[in-house]
Amino acid sequence: MTSASTIRKRSLAVLSGVAVAALALSGCAAGTDSGTPGASSTITVGTTDKVTTLDPAGSYDNGSFFIMNNVFPFLMNSNPGSSDVNPDIAESAGFTSPTEYTVKLKPGLKWANGHDLTASDVKFSFDRQLKIAADNGPSTLLYNLDSTEVKDDLTVVFHLKAANDQIWPQILSSPAAPIVDEEVFSPDALTTDQEIVDGNAFAGPYVISSYKFNELVQFKAYDGYQGLLGKPKTKTINLKYYADQSNMKLDVQEGNIDVATRSLSATDIESLSGNKNVVVHKGPGGEIRYIVFNFNTMPFGATTADADPAKALAVRQAIADLIDRDAIANQVYKGTYLPLYSYVPAGLTGATEVLKTLYGDGNGGPDAAKAKSTLEAAGITQPVTLNLQYNPDHYGASSGDEYALIKSQLEASGLFTVNLQSTEWVQYSKDRSADVYPLYQLGWFPD
Template identity: 60%
Template structure:
């Protein structure tokens, strides 16, 4: 067994869940109860990176993990609240110790026992591997893990009463894996995981063709709170583009389209009497990341100049017209975002609106020009901007074409716009290949902390997920301290203050906030039930 290993990231937060109620826009009447025993086919344009929990921190990969891996805690459907999953109980026994008692008789699909040893192994390997595309940054408060017996796991945390820790256990860092199948110090290939039947979630994987087709089969030994899956099997089809997925839905080849149809497609499908458009609460944000080393005048560029690099980021912020992008590209399914924490969460503000553009949310070419001139930046600035055409939906091309157009219309920028498919994109962005690039975020839990700590808390021991060479010790300290503030108003003020600091430096440029949308045949049940504030799509709830 591996020895426990601490990670010295002092980030802890109190949980203030964003409680939103899923809503549905329907072309016909409401849903009934699924009868079970049938097969539901779901389509997506999303992509899997790897299904090893230590090696990916993206929505497409975590989607698979949610269906097949067990979690200590999971979200109660319809809420952002956690409940025991394979745990019998879970709570603080003292301010620094979070103790989990496992249910008895747990097994993986391969017959191996699931014990406290597997739990300890699962979290320690993430901290050991620290894959740049993995979620290990979420485990920053874990100092050590002990297993007094086969059913008990004790997490010692370096922040007292870390109320977001239960939310972390239910998110991308939380899947429990089989220590007899997974490697302790490297990413385990997908096919080895499938062949090893290392599953104990609502489903097992019956067959696996990478980013083409996954056949899920209901797990008869699943002991979690979702109960028996509403469908005996689910087919997950991966489409190259939204047009083909839409066609498959209209022709009845798939029952549900989930991530991502274009806004125009959704608008069109709302008029189809045989389909239902479902909309759930939003927490997704879309933003541009700046690489502080390789962007124009970055630290490793031919002409490094911190002041000029900052002026370029600020001038880009002055030049983006969020409202036009939201209306023309996304038909109102996204709304403008003017800060780092989305509207609706405690502590959210509009710091970017006050600092950039005309001060009221619109672009301001004159302000952008003045910033560059005052910093001595020669114009037009040549900037390389990368986006992904498949992971964040089919409208990404139109979105970034409009960003390019808005920047170039000022006469201040020449934009070299390029795209890369997601699997390669996820690797390239952490290897300094993109001076500026698109990312989106689907929250792990509904708290402002999750929109800041993974991106902007950066130390040698715990590098940020962005890997964009932004590091600010004052922001590191503030991010850690806000987690120990128990007074809600005081914590909200601290969160707002951090956003103001980030807005001054612009390590990223957020500009859109979106909602969850799925389209299904009228005979499919359970879609509205899973479009909830947890932002987790549960195949086990789907039936027809």
């Protein structure tokens, strides 16, 4: 998931693409009843990911959505392992005309604080997403929503701009669609994490019983949840945040946490795979990595002193010609990532390697001679300086090695000089939305 506002504000260029496999580790932590996570009434999960905000209008990232998925209700949802969406807290949902999608809620829904959960909350949730339209939020996913109408306490009608929108049910399960309590959340501004927690404004499978921002979150099962996912098997889940993956790896080895996810380095995963008390779970990830160019501030960008769109294009093309994606996937990520030559990662419907023949040697490899020729044809004869930013925590500790290798690949050609810098995720997320970085790392997660 990336902020859709990025697409609104600037063009994106997918260059150094890699697709990610999903990996998690589980073990037997102190105090659990068996080596199977979930067999105990309490489990502890470790992560190096970060939360931006608990307010669904203010974040569009995996770390924040991980929490939202567990504590907020959705009209539509998917069972684990399936991409098909079905009614969650809805009793029924479907098109009642080409531009009207009608949802009927299950009766008797309650927020954990005792407030009634009605169609009014649904309208409120979608109205505020569009009104707030936060730069780091997911409001642009609602591009086809014209208005939301309450018919009665249990019935809401979405009026769509374009007819027969077959992805609308998926949108209702997306980061733009958590339902929030209108008696707790502000209608026109982001609500603070503490206000949300203090208001007990939850109606998902879990509530948040204790919250320390990016340190520790405790979830308690919510008896009032009536959704698709069913009653939680584990009563209490502790989510522990780590500043770096080395401490998380140590806690896995010492049995202090039951599950570790997002993320350990490929080297750590390889090492832990040999531990008889640890199980490595693997699956298709659908996650991708890429470099974003700010078309205004990149070399020869529109607002630079030497603005030249033809030269800016040549710079982007030359970088794409030089990046060795296979080397990144294998040297840095030990084969847990795959080279990406498409906008859609392998494993998802529609994935084809449409970009593979366009850059480099035409077969996925780099081509320094082609890159040099591209720059010279645009009138660029001196090495180009690139200011490249990456994030060391949200996308995993191996990001440092990944971008060091990218720097090495680009500079080895003699065509570029790379100034490489990193920023922690919370600030990084704000900076990229404010157009601080000319070139920067970003990722996308399936919604």
